[in-house]
Amino acid sequence: MTSYVARRGMHAMLILLGVSLVTFLLMHLTGDPVTLFMPLDASPEDIAVMRSAMGFDRPIMVQYLHFVGDALRGDFGQSLRHRQPALSLVVGRLPATMQLTVLALLLAVVAAVPLGVVSAARRGSGVSFAASLLGLLGQSMPVFWLGIVLILLFSVNLRWLPASGRGSIVHLIMPAVTIGTYSMAMLMRLMRATMMDVLSQDYIRTARAKGISERGVIFKHAMRNAAIPVITVMGLQLGTLLGGAVITETVFAWPGLGRLLIQGFHNRDMAVVQAAVFVMALMIVVANLLADLTYVLCDPRVRYG
Amino acid sequence: MIVILIVAACGPAPSESSPASAELGSEGEIVIAQGVDATTLDPNMHAETPTSNVNVQIYDSLLMRDAEGELQLSLAESYENIDDHTWEFRLRRGVTFHNGERFDAKSVKFTLDRILDPDNQSPQYSHISAISEVEIVDDYTIRMHTRDPFPTLPSQMVARQMVPAGYTGEHGGEHLARNPIGTGPYRFVSWTPDEEIRLRANEEYWRGMPTIRDVVFRVVPETSTRIAELQTGSVDIIVNVPPHQAETLEAGEGTAISRAPSSRAIFVGMVTTEPGPLTDRRVRQALNYGVDVDSIIENVLMGNGVPLAGQPVVDMHHGFSGSLDPYPHDPSRARELLADAGHPGGFSIAMDSPSGRYLMDRETAQAVAGQLEAIDVEVALNVQEWGVYVDKIMSRQLTELFLIGWGNATFDADATMYPWFRSGQQFCYFEDDALDAALDLARETMDMDVRQDRYIEIMQLLHEEAPWIFLHQQMDIYGISDRIEWNARPDELIHAYEARLRADD
Numbered sequence: 001m002t003s004y005v006a007r008r009g010m011h012a013m014l015i016l017l018g019v020s021l022v023t024f025l026l027m028h029l030t031g032d033p034v035t036l037f038m039p040l041d042a043s044p045e046d047i048a049v050m051r052s053a054m055g056f057d058r059p060i061m062v063q064y065l066h067f068v069g070d071a072l073r074g075d076f077g078q079s080l081r082h083r084q085p086a087l088s089l090v091v092g093r094l095p096a097t098m099q100l101t102v103l104a105l106l107l108a109v110v111a112a113v114p115l116g117v118v119s120a121a122r123r124g125s126g127v128s129f130a131a132s133l134l135g136l137l138g139q140s141m142p143v144f145w146l147g148i149v150l151i152l153l154f155s156v157n158l159r160w161l162p163a164s165g166r167g168s169i170v171h172l173i174m175p176a177v178t179i180g181t182y183s184m185a186m187l188m189r190l191m192r193a194t195m196m197d198v199l200s201q202d203y204i205r206t207a208r209a210k211g212i213s214e215r216g217v218i219f220k221h222a223m224r225n226a227a228i229p230v231i232t233v234m235g236l237q238l239g240t241l242l243g244g245a246v247i248t249e250t251v252f253a254w255p256g257l258g259r260l261l262i263q264g265f266h267n268r269d270m271a272v273v274q275a276a277v278f279v280m281a282l283m284i285v286v287a288n289l290l291a292d293l294t295y296v297l298c299d300p301r302v303r304y305g
Numbered sequence: 306m307i308v309i310l311i312v313a314a315c316g317p318a319p320s321e322s323s324p325a326s327a328e329l330g331s332e333g334e335i336v337i338a339q340g341v342d343a344t345t346l347d348p349n350m351h352a353e354t355p356t357s358n359v360n361v362q363i364y365d366s367l368l369m370r371d372a373e374g375e376l377q378l379s380l381a382e383s384y385e386n387i388d389d390h391t392w393e394f395r396l397r398r399g400v401t402f403h404n405g406e407r408f409d410a411k412s413v414k415f416t417l418d419r420i421l422d423p424d425n426q427s428p429q430y431s432h433i434s435a436i437s438e439v440e441i442v443d444d445y446t447i448r449m450h451t452r453d454p455f456p457t458l459p460s461q462m463v464a465r466q467m468v469p470a471g472y473t474g475e476h477g478g479e480h481l482a483r484n485p486i487g488t489g490p491y492r493f494v495s496w497t498p499d500e501e502i503r504l505r506a507n508e509e510y511w512r513g514m515p516t517i518r519d520v521v522f523r524v525v526p527e528t529s530t531r532i533a534e535l536q537t538g539s540v541d542i543i544v545n546v547p548p549h550q551a552e553t554l555e556a557g558e559g560t561a562i563s564r565a566p567s568s569r570a571i572f573v574g575m576v577t578t579e580p581g582p583l584t585d586r587r588v589r590q591a592l593n594y595g596v597d598v599d600s601i602i603e604n605v606l607m608g609n610g611v612p613l614a615g616q617p618v619v620d621m622h623h624g625f626s627g628s629l630d631p632y633p634h635d636p637s638r639a640r641e642l643l644a645d646a647g648h649p650g651g652f653s654i655a656m657d658s659p660s661g662r663y664l665m666d667r668e669t670a671q672a673v674a675g676q677l678e679a680i681d682v683e684v685a686l687n688v689q690e691w692g693v694y695v696d697k698i699m700s701r702q703l704t705e706l707f708l709i710g711w712g713n714a715t716f717d718a719d720a721t722m723y724p725w726f727r728s729g730q731q732f733c734y735f736e737d738d739a740l741d742a743a744l745d746l747a748r749e750t751m752d753m754d755v756r757q758d759r760y761i762e763i764m765q766l767l768h769e770e771a772p773w774i775f776l777h778q779q780m781d782i783y784g785i786s787d788r789i790e791w792n793a794r795p796d797e798l799i800h801a802y803e804a805r806l807r808a809d810d
Contacts, residue, residue: 030690030692030693030696031692031693031695031696032695032696032699035695035696035698035699036692036695037352037428038352038428038430038431039352039428039431039432040695040698040711040724040731040732041431041720041724041731041732042430042431043431043434043731044731046430046431046434047431047699049423049430050423050426050428050430053423053424053426054426080426081344081345081351082344082345083344083345083347083350083478083479083482084479084482089498092498093498093499147527148527148529148530151529151530151533152533155533155537156533156536156537159537162537162539163530163533163534163537163539164525164527164530164533164534165500165501165523165525166500250526250527251527251529251530252527252530253500253523253524253525253526253527253530255497255498255499255500255524256499259499259526260499263341263342265692266691266692268692
């Protein structure tokens, strides 16, 4: 188990290094931070003076190696626009994003698991039909559109909820629902499908034949087996949720990591983008590792050596 | 030649200002929602309008612009041109920073020197890099020496906001950026990044106590959300209302619209410095006749634009010619000119446009392309994200036609004309020896009236040469709540000091 985690840790390091290289190259290939920073009418001489003061006149690989060297010591550099260490900017936005994604994932799981189980157990019922419809809608509504519709309905027309911003718990409702809907639909459909699959297995028939109550069959025998793929996908969903956070945070003016990243990208603020992408990649890697380790709890046959 | 500028004293004297507000004290709160947060509250280290909007409440400059865009005195009491290479400013006495520090010549020298030091990496550096030395004459007199004659130096002093030398020197720029101290009408209270910035009235403000006590800047990036916040009464001023939403807010209960033509000209640039049809003046004129600017303003901008008057600058710029008119929409004249130029069947050409940078930029480019097709000019349009576009601009990789906007907040023609029409400049795609000589002369002329005459001749020449497809002057659209009185300004700035709460609220 320990050596497994250590091996996975090594993989994670390589992944993070790869992500940082790709981010670095893409940023440099698509725009010049110095010309975006200066007014358009700055003279070439003035731009050259500024480029050298910022260190962007060095060869690109030299810049990258400097960046990696500093990053290993925990220094992601200074944001050009905010004039603060990039990592502290990112860490400052992290709580808001975590609050949103964790609540969204919680909402998604709490709604998806029972709905998926019931609609699998009662195929053809009204609940099952409603769940299918919800699954279809939830996965096909764009996050952006859903957010705006919720604002128009609950803020502008009904005046029940604040349209945007962060403050009390009511500010969280619409963004969390917006961001969690897709994951909810996806997890619900998966839960339903795997449950249906499990319920048609021989050992379920055997369990029923032994006279175990339907409740016992579903909760003790079927759900535990159906949970494994759902847990895997939950781990992967964190990536989707963080991606959704970029859009949702913009729609609801939520002061999180996603917005910092978008703004940093528009300005080609290298340090901020690197630090934000690094932290997001780290979160996804850790979440997947946790999902893998959870299998042990669900399935006694799984052992990592 | 020594030219002395005498500028009428502006604004009320500090002691006798608005007695009503002095009795009542500042009251109430306004909330302003912008699309992005301020990046720094160090006013010398940014070049962004949303950041300026916060900083103009906290800081003052030597000069300012009034609501009509006219240059007025602020922290300067007077200024004059000692010789072609020297400007002298006399400073207002008795002004203190929010921490009690005295405003004097040291503050001015400290502020300008920190912008001029390349190690500080200020994006305002290029605006004043022509200043070679800032000299303190006495406590309240400062001289700026320039390498070349710099007639537009005063307009550059509008956005150079003064910071306290002692405080900034002691704590450093990074501290100032988070804990700003200025001489302005509002003091800094708190900043929650990407959420809100809170300011409170500076009751000792030298121009008189602000009427509104609290000013809150909120960050609401999504346009539809900003509009929803205005409609629900949570905010009082919102920026960048899209044209198709303006009518809804105008008609809506509790909301209104305030518009101002900005200093930004939107046009299609033409590369005439490479071989191709655009080297022929008749072709360039034909393209101007072929585009229906009124229809673009009417249908794409929903009326939120003013046609350019057949010249690169707008009427708020010194050097604008009042005797020129926009090119009319005349497709048959356009076809005639094309035939004369040897293109009876038209030609094909490529056009670049940014997306999301200017009001309806992509849609405008599409309309231009569509209209040119009617005169048999086949346009291959290529729309790009702004970061990519800037790269193409700076490396001069733009296609033969390119849509762009040029904001000129100096309110002087030079800041448009020199970069765009002086051979060898970054944006110059139209080269002409006579024009070069005329522009150099205008640039070095310190007498504003003589400059005006020189620019009028230049505008006439450019009207005929038609080096751009002249489109329109952009209109800035703000949504405001009925509980306040406030008017949009031509410089894209929001001064909370100019806003009032309505009495019946």
